[in-house]
Amino acid sequence: MHRNNINNGISDKLMLLIQSISTMVSAFVIALVVQWKLALICICILPTIVIVTGISATIDIIQESGISKIYSEAGLMAEEVFSSIATVHAYWLQPLMFRKYDALLAEAERLGSKKSPNYGVMFSTNFFCVYAGYGGMSRRRKRSMLGLC
Numbered sequence: 001m002h003r004n005n006i007n008n009g010i011s012d013k014l015m016l017l018i019q020s021i022s023t024m025v026s027a028f029v030i031a032l033v034v035q036w037k038l039a040l041i042c043i044c045i046l047p048t049i050v051i052v053t054g055i056s057a058t059i060d061i062i063q064e065s066g067i068s069k070i071y072s073e074a075g076l077m078a079e080e081v082f083s084s085i086a087t088v089h090a091y092w093l094q095p096l097m098f099r100k101y102d103a104l105l106a107e108a109e110r111l112g113s114k115k116s117p118n119y120g121v122m123f124s125t126n127f128f129c130v131y132a133g134y135g136g137m138s139r140r141r142k143r144s145m146l147g148l149c
Contacts, residue, residue, distance in 0.1 A: 041133045048129050056122035060115060067111050074104040 031039035081088055081097050088097060 045129045045133045049126050052122060052125045056118050059118050063111060063115050063118070067108050070104055070108040070111065074101055074108070077101055077104065 028039060028043065031042065077097070078101060081101075088094060
């Protein structure tokens with residue numbers, strides 16, 4: 001049963017990967033035919049965007065796994081408290097359990113706030129590359145309109 005699920009998951013991901021690659025290749029072929037200067041600029045920008053996004057995604061996955069572990073600990077603690085609610089209430093442990101749960105959530109929030117610089121680097125680099133490429137194209141277009149190129 002598990003082997004069949006794994007094979008289905010891999011085949012779905014492989015299908016999406018092949019579809020995405022073929023879509024990108026066909027889009028670049030059409031772009032090269034329709035407006036080759038802009039397509040060449042995009043081809044030059046693409047490696048930078050892919051590298052920065054790949055590094056940022058790797059860092060984000062590592063950070064998100066740490067946050068997920070903390071959330072699973074907090075969920076497990078809440079489940080234990082709710083399953084033994086009579087004992088918690090009898091020994092008046094609500095404040096202690098609340099502090100422990102709140103500490104776990106504060107730790108998750110602290111780790112989550114470390115994700116912002118990663119997103120800042122990723123998005124600012126991506127937008128810079130796109131706008132710088134577009135600016136280079138529009139500058140060439142203005143120069144060609146003036147007859148300078």
